[in-house]
Amino acid sequence: MVTPDKGGLPPTPSGGGGGIIFITGGARSGKSRYAQQLALQLSNNPVYVATARHWDDDFEKRIQRHQSERDERWTSIEEEKHISGLSFSGKVIVMDCVTLWLTNFFTDTKYDVDASLQQGKLEIDQLDTTNNTYIIISNELGMGMHAETEIGRKFTDLQGWMNQYIAQKANKVVFMVSGIAMEIKS
Numbered sequence: 001m002v003t004p005d006k007g008g009l010p011p012t013p014s015g016g017g018g019g020i021i022f023i024t025g026g027a028r029s030g031k032s033r034y035a036q037q038l039a040l041q042l043s044n045n046p047v048y049v050a051t052a053r054h055w056d057d058d059f060e061k062r063i064q065r066h067q068s069e070r071d072e073r074w075t076s077i078e079e080e081k082h083i084s085g086l087s088f089s090g091k092v093i094v095m096d097c098v099t100l101w102l103t104n105f106f107t108d109t110k111y112d113v114d115a116s117l118q119q120g121k122l123e124i125d126q127l128d129t130t131n132n133t134y135i136i137i138s139n140e141l142g143m144g145m146h147a148e149t150e151i152g153r154k155f156t157d158l159q160g161w162m163n164q165y166i167a168q169k170a171n172k173v174v175f176m177v178s179g180i181a182m183e184i185k186s
């Protein structure tokens with residue numbers, strides 16, 4: 001049964017020492033705000049891993065808006081693809097977001113879904129979830145309109161398969177709708 005979160009944030013994954021919390025939902029559903037609040041509940045000095053490439057002026061504005069939402073308690077790191085290579089120990093890390101991260105693999109592999117999925121899964125598998133808590137944010141692309149182009153449809157499939165993979169590995173999964181968190185796996 002899906003139950004809305006009545007304003008509280010989910011506790012640290014069982015064991016208290018790490019794991020994956022997966023936050024998914026539609027665009028502008030409150031995922032990033034929720035993830036940041038959760039990270040600050042779990043740590044006084046969380047890490048924010050931004051996966052966006054600086055594609056154009058619009059992306060630059062989005063990046064600046066996200067940066068302005070975080071204060072001096074945060075350590076910010078930009079990493080387009082190789083998140084597993086970042087060295088953390090005992091940290092709470094917000095990875096924002098899977099959609100932009102997968103876009104980097106997808107464009108670099110010339111739109112090869114299988115290669116992109118394999119590379120993404122390998123990165124997730126190599127995360128140190130024993131010593132760190134990863135709060136991973138993603139979008140549910142398949143719930144909106146169908147993509148008009150073949151590449152768009154391929155990316156929607158890639159995103160869906162990666163979301164399933166991360167959700168399966170996660171200790172907790174939260175689905176955001178209109179700013180309301182619904183825990184769907186704990």
